[in-house]
Structure formats: C-alpha cells, structure tokens
Amino acid sequence: MAQSNGGVATTSRLTLYPMLNANTGIVGFYAFDPTTGFNDITAPSTHSYKVEEVIAGRTPTVSRIIIGYRDLGPVAIICTLSGTNDSQQVVQPVTQPVTLGNQVPTGKLMTKILGMQLTAQNLQFTIFRPAGAGPLSITKVVLCGRVENSELA
Secondary structure (H helix, E strand, O other): OOEEEOOEEEOOOOOEEEEEOOOOOOEEEEEOOHHHOOOOOOOOEEEEOOOEOOOOOOOEEEEEEEEEEEOOOOEEEEEEEEEEOOOOOEEEEEEEEEEEOOOOOOOOEEEEEEOOOEEOEEEEEEEEEOOOOOOOOEEEEEEEEEEOOOOOO
C-alpha cells in the first residue's frame, strides 16, 4: 500500500507537507530533510514548562537551573523565569541570554547550569529561540532551590 499524506502519495518514502512560504507568500509542497539541521530561519520558537506548584503559604526560591540538551551546534536562546506572589501580582521575571552547543556539533548530551534566581509562587521556566538562532534540542530542565517555612501557621 502506498504511503499517503493528505492525498499526496509517494513511493520514495519522502513526506511532503503543504506549507506557506513566509517570505514569498506562495503555497507549495515541501519536504522535511532532517540532515540539514533543526534551525528554522523563518520562525522563532518558544516552550514554556509546567508551572511549579508549591503548598499554599510556602514560597519557593529557585537559585539554579540545569538544562540538558543535545549538542547540535551553537544556538543562542533566551531563558526566562517568571512567577507570582500571594498578593495576586506578577513578580518581575528574570531573563538571561544563553549560548548552548559547540562550533563542531558532537551530537552528545550536554548540561548547562544557569545561575538564575527568583523568589515567587507559581514559578514557570520559558525558553525562547529567535529565528535563525541555531538548532535546539532540549532533553531536560531541572529547577533547583529551596522552600521557606509556612507563613500560614
């Protein structure tokens, strides 16, 4: 049985995707070639990790963030740590530009430790990769810190 992709059958196992070219506005069928890397030069990307919930009345402080990634080459990202307080206000987020990867990609798993610090409730970590900033493959993010004693006792 022939492979089907929305009505476009192929015999060479090449998957075609109907897409809009953002530069020219022309719609066409495009193939994804994983051998050319994962650096989207047209569109930026953002990933927000789950909100870290802590018991009511306790306020966490994140002081270190550990990022695990696959080295696909140099990439410039912007990391943001945000949160709220018990007065229902947004706490000023902490933002830090970070460069990951080596000039010659190794394809190996690597670790980067960031010294970002924020004391807030409902902490959330976000990674933003601008268009053309390089290939990015995050494998793990760990927020490290401490939680103060209960304020409701």
